[in-house]
Every structure is written in structure tokens, then in C-alpha cells.
Amino acid sequence: MKYLGLIWSNLKRKKLRTVLTVLSIFVAFVLFGYMAALRMAFSQGVELAGLDRLVVRHKVSIIQLLPEAYEERMERIEGVEDATFATWFGGTYQDPRNFFAKMPVKPEEFLAMFPEYVLTDEERAAWGETRTGAVVGRALADRFGWQIGDRIPIEPDIWRLKDGEGAWEFDIVGIYEGAEKNTDTTQMFFRHDYFHESRRYGTGSVGWYWVQIAEPERAAEIAQLVDEEFANSPAETKTEPEGAFAQGFANQAGNVGAIITAILAAVFFTILLVAGNTMAQAVRERTEELGTLKALGFTHRGVSMLVLGESLLITLLGGLLGLGLAWFLISKGDPSGGMLPFFYFSPKDRLLGVVVALLLGVIAGTWPAWQAQRLRIADAMRR
Amino acid sequence: MSSDNGALVQVRGVDKVFKRGSEKIHVLGGLDLTVPQSEFLALMGPSGSGKSTLLNLIGGLDRPTKGTVEVGGQRIDGLSERKLAAWRARHVGLVFQFYNLLPVLNAARNVELPLLLTRLSKKERRKHVDTALSVVGLTDRSRHYPRQLSGGEQQRVGIARALVTDPTLLLCDEPTGDLDRKSSDGVLDLLDTLNRVQGKTIVMVTHDPHAAARATRTLYLDKGQLTTEPVA
Ligand SMILES: Nc1ncnc2c1ncn2[C@@H]1O[C@H](COP(=O)(O)OP(=O)(O)OP(=O)(O)O)[C@@H](O)[C@H]1O
Ligand SMILES: [Mg+2]
Numbered sequence: 001m002k003y004l005g006l007i008w009s010n011l012k013r014k015k016l017r018t019v020l021t022v023l024s025i026f027v028a029f030v031l032f033g034y035m036a037a038l039r040m041a042f043s044q045g046v047e048l049a050g051l052d053r054l055v056v057r058h059k060v061s062i063i064q065l066l067p068e069a070y071e072e073r074m075e076r077i078e079g080v081e082d083a084t085f086a087t088w089f090g091g092t093y094q095d096p097r098n099f100f101a102k103m104p105v106k107p108e109e110f111l112a113m114f115p116e117y118v119l120t121d122e123e124r125a126a127w128g129e130t131r132t133g134a135v136v137g138r139a140l141a142d143r144f145g146w147q148i149g150d151r152i153p154i155e156p157d158i159w160r161l162k163d164g165e166g167a168w169e170f171d172i173v174g175i176y177e178g179a180e181k182n183t184d185t186t187q188m189f190f191r192h193d194y195f196h197e198s199r200r201y202g203t204g205s206v207g208w209y210w211v212q213i214a215e216p217e218r219a220a221e222i223a224q225l226v227d228e229e230f231a232n233s234p235a236e237t238k239t240e241p242e243g244a245f246a247q248g249f250a251n252q253a254g255n256v257g258a259i260i261t262a263i264l265a266a267v268f269f270t271i272l273l274v275a276g277n278t279m280a281q282a283v284r285e286r287t288e289e290l291g292t293l294k295a296l297g298f299t300h301r302g303v304s305m306l307v308l309g310e311s312l313l314i315t316l317l318g319g320l321l322g323l324g325l326a327w328f329l330i331s332k333g334d335p336s337g338g339m340l341p342f343f344y345f346s347p348k349d350r351l352l353g354v355v356v357a358l359l360l361g362v363i364a365g366t367w368p369a370w371q372a373q374r375l376r377i378a379d380a381m382r383r
Numbered sequence: 384m385s386s387d388n389g390a391l392v393q394v395r396g397v398d399k400v401f402k403r404g405s406e407k408i409h410v411l412g413g414l415d416l417t418v419p420q421s422e423f424l425a426l427m428g429p430s431g432s433g434k435s436t437l438l439n440l441i442g443g444l445d446r447p448t449k450g451t452v453e454v455g456g457q458r459i460d461g462l463s464e465r466k467l468a469a470w471r472a473r474h475v476g477l478v479f480q481f482y483n484l485l486p487v488l489n490a491a492r493n494v495e496l497p498l499l500l501t502r503l504s505k506k507e508r509r510k511h512v513d514t515a516l517s518v519v520g521l522t523d524r525s526r527h528y529p530r531q532l533s534g535g536e537q538q539r540v541g542i543a544r545a546l547v548t549d550p551t552l553l554l555c556d557e558p559t560g561d562l563d564r565k566s567s568d569g570v571l572d573l574l575d576t577l578n579r580v581q582g583k584t585i586v587m588v589t590h591d592p593h594a595a596a597r598a599t600r601t602l603y604l605d606k607g608q609l610t611t612e613p614v615a
Contacts, residue, residue, distance in 0.1 A: 005492070009492070292479075295444055296544075297497060302500075378439055378444060378445045
């Protein structure tokens with residue numbers, strides 16, 4: 001590419017203008033990265049939900065508890081493979097900003113129903129042997145620098161200890177990996193039996209159930225069977241597919257996605273004007289030089305390619321730097337400090353970013369390139 | 384590149400008409416010109432008489448409205464834009480009144496420009512550039528940018544750029560028009576040497592009788608025609 005040097009030299013002509021243009025493109029692409037990650041964070045909840053799992057909660061609200069005894073009754077319902085429960089623990093680790101989900105579960109059943117949380121055999125065994133044992137997701141462990149063997153104190157807000165006012169203490173016995181890229185690894189799970197024996201009140205009640213079904217296409221029917229089972233009892237239930245549970249969230253996510261797309265469109269339109277203007281100016285102030293190049297034997301096409309190349313170089317420079325920084329920052333975690341577990345810059349979005357940068361360069365450069373192309377030597381070189 | 388009778392450039396019955404809106408400007412009318420190989424021809428004439436226009440036709444920068452232009456035995460008036468561009472790059476060296484160097488490139492890279500259109504390797508290009516710069520006596524200024532050079536030096540860079548592809552025909556449009564006497568003389572000495580030592584054919588447009596005196600022949604352009612005597 002012997003012409004690259006020539007194009008590059010032209011960029012250095014008005015350094016400030018080039019820097020400002022590249023900078024605005026750069027900022028736009030950092031924004032693009034963040035928006036893409038944000039959209040991912042909002043849409044993943046749905047894709048992630050298992051189709052073969054139902055969520056059973058109290059009919060009135062998610063914060064009302066259900067009897068622990070429902071498990072056996074659910075498992076007797078036709079079409080239900082297994083049922084297991086969890087409870088929202090709340091609590092604070094060191095600082096209220098250190099938010100993450102913590103739930104007591106029954107390890108064996110829980111891990112069987114959620115194969116996407118991957119533990120080694122040793123970790124599973126250790127969890128079985130340690131009453132205060134907890135497993136944490138990889139992202140969560142990385143966030144706080146936790147390792148197996150660490151003891152984690154959690155200040156309670158809902159669930160006080162039976163004896164004393166102090167913090168609950170959990171021993172990390174395993175760090176689970178996600179089977180999929182979008183598996184949530186920001187949560188902490190600990191043993192229900194420890195929870196059951198140590199809490200001051202609420203004995204015999206749990207937060208919600210997960211129900212595993214064999215035939216996902218019968219989800220609606222089985223959900224109804226479950227709710228009928230507990231109809232007219234003190235604790236009536238509301239059962240939904242895990243996907244539907246996420247769906248309400250998803251509808252909002254759809255709106256968020258549309259807003260993000262609109263913002264990005266506006267940003268890129270502005271950037272297009274900025275880059276287009278820079279290139280138009282570059283050609284206008286260089287009319288005579290372009291004429292000289294043609295006089296020296298450069299073809300119309302050759303000269304217009306130089307202009308297009310310059311436009312591409314500007315947008316790729318700004319675009320790739322911006323995407324690179326976005327990628328780097330996003331990989332360091334989400335800006336809310338853990339509330340958006342699926343905040344990441346997917347390869348698809350990165351590729352999209354590069355394509356957008358290319359397109360931007362081509363579109364911004366087309367008109368100026370055409371201007372350069374149709375420049376006639378005799379006219380261009382007359383002063 | 385010379386045709387049988389030793390003429391490098393043959394312009395026959397050339398008309399050039401510019402259209403400006405509905406108005407037609409007849410600049411050249413039935414013009415004939417023969418430039419023999421290795422001649423140093425000076426073109427003079429009042430401003431607006433069409434000297435640059437004629438030079439552009441010979442150099443393949445523009446096409447005649449009527450008539451033929453033959454250089455080195457090849458008709459160039461009918462070539463396509465692409466072919467003409469390639470032909471210019473190979474056969475013509477252009478020198479301009481205002482040097483027309485690219486301000487963003489240093490002397491060596493300005494001189495290199497026409498070579499980008501060839502198949503030469505970077506190393507070969509470098510060698511040609513060094514040679515051309517040494518011919519014009521600017522070897523030690525090769526890394527300087529145009530704004531760091533005097534007018535005379537810039538014009539010598541311009542001449543090096545015109546020479547670097549080793550063209551047979553050198554077309555200079557008022558090469559000393561923007562220079563003081565001393566720099567002027569330097570440039571004219573250079574053209575003179577190129578003509579006599581290397582046998583370059585040179586067509587030079589000038590307003591300066593002092594410059595024209597260095598040429599082997601002077602022609603005057605007036606009312607679209609060439610004459611051997613200045614029109615009073
Ligand atoms: N591209 C063009 N479009 C329209 N008119 C032109 C064009 N080029 C030249 N002309 C006209 O043709 C005439 C001759 O112009 P040209 O530049 O050849 O003159 P010149 O003899 O070189 O003058 P000078 O000594 O001032 O350089 C002028 O009237 C000019 O306005
Ligand atoms: Mg002129």
C-alpha cells in the first residue's frame with residue numbers, strides 16, 4: 001500500500017481538525033460499545049431462561065413466603081419431574097453498594113435442575129460436607145477477589161440469626177463457572193439446611209419454587225395444575241414458565257432496546273455529518289493539489305480513491321480505537337457494579353461496530369470522492 | 384519516441400474553444416506547431432493569449448476542440464482519460480509557475496509522487512528520487528518540506544519531480560514567473576543543462592524575454608496563432 005503514506009500525510013495537514021474528528025468518532029464508538037452491552041444485558045434474561053422450568057411463587061406477591069411442604073405435593077403432580085425451592089436472602093456484604101443475589105438452596109436438587117452452573121466434583125463434595133458452605137459465581141468471585149476457603153460475612157436485613165445480632169458467615173467451597181457465555185455467574189448460593197436451622201423466624205417457609213417439567217410444550221397446562229393444587233389454601237400460588245417470568249422484564253427490555261437503537265442512530269447520524277464535513281472541507285481546500293496529482297498522471301478514479309481512503313482511515317482510526325476501549329472497559333464489568341449480569345460486548349456486536357465504522361467511512365467519503373473524481377485538471381489548476 | 388522527420392511534437396490545425404455558460408471563448412484557431420527532438424522552445428505572448436492552453440494540449444492535460452496532437456508519433460488527442468493519464472505519467476514532465484508541490488510531503492516524497500504510478504519497488508523509487516534531487520542540486524534538502532524551502536529551491540524540487548520518470552518532453556509553464564533574478568537564473572541554467580547535456584526536449588511558456596533568450600527558439604502566440612515575431 002504505497003498510497004497509504006500519501007493518505008496518512010494528508011491527515012496530518014490539519015492536525016487539530018483530524019484529531020477532533022477522530023475523537024468524536026472515537027467517543028461515538030465507545031458509546032456504541034456500551035449501548036450494545038447494555039442492550040445485551042437487558043435482552044439476555046429471556047434467552048437465558050430454561051424452557052423446561054417453571055417458577056412457582058405466592059399468588060399475592062414474590063415477597064410472600066410459601067410452605068416448605070409444598071415440594072412433595074408438587075412432585076406428585078403429573079408432568080412434574082422435580083421441584084426445589086429457594087429464598088431471597090437479601091443482606092449486605094460490607095457495603096450496600098456491593099449488591100448481589102444470595103439464596104439458600106438444596107445443593108443436590110438445585111445443581112441437578114440447573115446444569116448451567118458448573119462445579120467440579122470436589123467442590124460439590126465439599127459443599128455437601130460443609131454446613132456453612134457457599135458457592136459463588138466466577139464473576140462474583142472475581143469482583144471481590146474471593147477464593148475457595150474465604151469466609152464471607154453478610155449483615156442480615158430480612159433474616160436475623162437465631163442467636164445474636166451479628167453477621168451470617170459463609171465459607172466459600174466452590175466457584176461455579178457458567179456453561180454458556182450468558183450464564184449468570186454473579187450469584188451466591190448456600191445451604192438451605194444451614195439457613196433453616198439458623199434463622200430466627202420463618203421456619204418451614206421458603207421464597208419460591210422451581211419446577212422441572214419433561215415436556216416444555218405442556219408448560220401452560222402444568223402451571224395450571226400446580227396452581228389448582230394449592231387453590232383455596234392459605235398460600236395460593238402463581239406459576240409461570242421461567243421464560244415468562246423473564247418476559248415481563250423482556251417487554252421492558254424491548255423498549256430499552258428501541259431507545260438504545262434510536263440514540264445510536266442519532267449519534268451516528270451526527271458523526272456522519274462531522275466526518276462528511278471534514279472530508280468535504282479536505283477536498284475543497286485541496287482542489288489545486290488534486291488537480292496537480294491528476295496532471296502528474298493520477299486518474300480520476302485514483303484521486304477519488306485517495307479521498308475515499310482518507311475518509312475510511314479517519315473512521316476506522318476513531319472506530320477501532322473506540323471499539324477497543326469499549327471492549328476493554330466492558331470486560332472489566334458493568335457500571336452498576338454487578339446488577340447487570342449479562343453486560344458484555346459480544347463478538348457479533350464487535351463485528352457490527354467494525355462494519356458500521358467502514359460504512360461510515362464510505363458514506364462520509366462518497367460525495368467528496370465524487371467531487372474529487374469529476375475535478376477537471378484545467379479548471380482545478382487555474383488560480 | 385521521435386517520429387521519422389525528427390519532430391517530437393506535431394500540433395496540426397488545432398482549435399480550442401472554452402464554453403463559459405452560453406458564451407464561447409475561441410482561444411486557439413487552426414494552430415500548427417512542430418517541435419523537433421531536443422529543442423528548447425520558448426512560448427511568449429500576452430496574458431490570456433492561450434499559452435497555458437496550448438501547453439495543456441501538448442501535455443495531454445486537455446483535449447483540442449478540433450485538430451490533432453501527436454507526440455512521439457502517437458496521437459494523444461483521442462485517448463481515453465485513463466490512457467491519457469498513464470501516457471502523461473510516462474512521457475511528460477510538468478513544471479508549474481507556483482511549483483504545485485504538496486505541502487504535506489517533504490521534497491523527496493514530492494519527487495517520488497509520479498513514481499507511485501509505476502511498478503518500481505520502494506528501493507528503486509528511492510534511487511530515482513536521489514538521482515533527480517542530485518541533478519537539481521538539492522540532495523541535502525530531501526527531508527525538507529516545501530515551506531522550509533525558498534521559491535527557487537521549491538521550483539528545483541518541482542523540476543526534479545518532472546525529471547524523475549525520465550520523460551522525453553518537459554513542459555514548463557512560467558517556471559521563473561514567481562522567482563527573483565538570481566533564482567530564475569539558477570532554474571534556467573538547470574533547464575539549459577538538461578536540454579544540452581541530456582537532450583531533453585523543453586517547451587517553456589514565459590513572459591520574461593531574459594528567460595526566452597536561453598531557449599533555442601522563441602514563438603509568439605497571438606489571436607490563436609503562432610508567429611515567429613512578437614506582435615507590437
Ligand atoms: N478551463 C477553462 N475554462 C474556461 N476558460 C478558460 C479555461 N482555461 C482557459 N480559459 C480561457 O482561455 C483563455 C486563455 O487562457 P490561458 O490560461 O491559456 O492564457 P495564458 O496565455 O496562459 O495567460 P497567462 O499568461 O495569464 O497565464 C483565457 O481567456 C482564459 O480565460
Ligand atoms: Mg498561463
